[in-house]
Amino acid sequence: MSLVNGDGPPVPTPPAASLVAQRPGGRPAAPREAEPQMAAPGGYRSRGNGRAWSRWLRVREASRGSSGRCAVPGMLAASREGRSTPVRVGKHLAAFSATTLALLAGTWLLLAPWILGYQAGVTSGWTNATLTDFWTGVGVVVLAAVTLSLYAGTLLQELREKGLLSQRRRTAFSAVSEEGANGLAARGAPGAAPAAVSGARADARSEAADIDRMLLPLAAALLADLTKRQGAPVTPSAPASGPGGENQ
Amino acid sequence: MSPNRPRVSPGIWGTVLLFLAGLWVLMAPYFVGYQVPGHPWRNPGRNDVVVGAALALASILGLLLQIAFWLQGLAEAETRRAKAGHLPSDQPESTPRPG
Numbered sequence: 001m002s003l004v005n006g007d008g009p010p011v012p013t014p015p016a017a018s019l020v021a022q023r024p025g026g027r028p029a030a031p032r033e034a035e036p037q038m039a040a041p042g043g044y045r046s047r048g049n050g051r052a053w054s055r056w057l058r059v060r061e062a063s064r065g066s067s068g069r070c071a072v073p074g075m076l077a078a079s080r081e082g083r084s085t086p087v088r089v090g091k092h093l094a095a096f097s098a099t100t101l102a103l104l105a106g107t108w109l110l111l112a113p114w115i116l117g118y119q120a121g122v123t124s125g126w127t128n129a130t131l132t133d134f135w136t137g138v139g140v141v142v143l144a145a146v147t148l149s150l151y152a153g154t155l156l157q158e159l160r161e162k163g164l165l166s167q168r169r170r171t172a173f174s175a176v177s178e179e180g181a182n183g184l185a186a187r188g189a190p191g192a193a194p195a196a197v198s199g200a201r202a203d204a205r206s207e208a209a210d211i212d213r214m215l216l217p218l219a220a221a222l223l224a225d226l227t228k229r230q231g232a233p234v235t236p237s238a239p240a241s242g243p244g245g246e247n248q
Numbered sequence: 249m250s251p252n253r254p255r256v257s258p259g260i261w262g263t264v265l266l267f268l269a270g271l272w273v274l275m276a277p278y279f280v281g282y283q284v285p286g287h288p289w290r291n292p293g294r295n296d297v298v299v300g301a302a303l304a305l306a307s308i309l310g311l312l313l314q315i316a317f318w319l320q321g322l323a324e325a326e327t328r329r330a331k332a333g334h335l336p337s338d339q340p341e342s343t344p345r346p347g
Contacts, residue, residue, distance in 0.1 A: 088254075091313070091314055091318070094309075094310050094313035095310055095314055097306075098263060098306045098307055098309060098310025098311070099259070099310070101303075102270075102307060105299050105303045105306070108299060109299055116295055117291070118292050127282070127292075129277070129280070129296075132280050132282075132296070136269065136272065140273075143265055143269065144262075144266060150258050151257055151259040153257075158255075
């Protein structure tokens, strides 16, 4: 079995059931489980491309839900502390859709007396119909806005709990300290810069990891699409252990 | 409550209130008296009945969908818990299994 890469001859690969990732030092890592459902696209499989291969493997593993399948539309899979937990999007979609419709209906009720013409002016005496529609519209708009914010809070909390959103937002202080520290380091001020630089860089690293985690399911879905379109073989192959290879 | 169990957003109570508001808008023309049953439709009466029905329908659909998703999540959480060896997911792994 072999896969043809775009920039080289076909590379023979071992059977999928006996895949063993080689570490750079020659010590074999734990054997990888054979996964016949998804294959890496052509660009991810070649000699000396171990870094891309291991990145693809991480993307694929992160895209899997608790059932072991790839992420499906309507569900985001997030891995937190070794356990995959799905985020149901349909529930939130239904809540947001209904509340947004209610917000629009309230706005319409608020304005209908003047748009439909059963209220002459703003200052002239209001009819019973205008009074009812206007104040009911105000109530519906306020209620819908509060409900929408409650749903948004629940969604954000759920995303934070499942690790798809950062627990702590980047504060203006950390941004300022990062810029200031970089400036100090550039001017060569000893002593003041290192602590600030390390704190700011730790912030930046954690944010980059968060963004990576959020984008992983999307990247996996894109890879699956590409694989399907290219009609690539469905059996993955072992990463070649080149000198620059990175296996995890 | 187990962290894996689906939770109900407090916003669901807002949706219930929006449903009641829709019913009020639907019936207001007859309660307030600017639409008399059996008489020809007037603009305010027709508008309120249509908007009220749409509001009530959207709210009840949103409510039912949320309840359905919540029940589905509950069933999946129970299935996961059963597959994990009948251990409640909020108990530590070191807890001895009953029996």
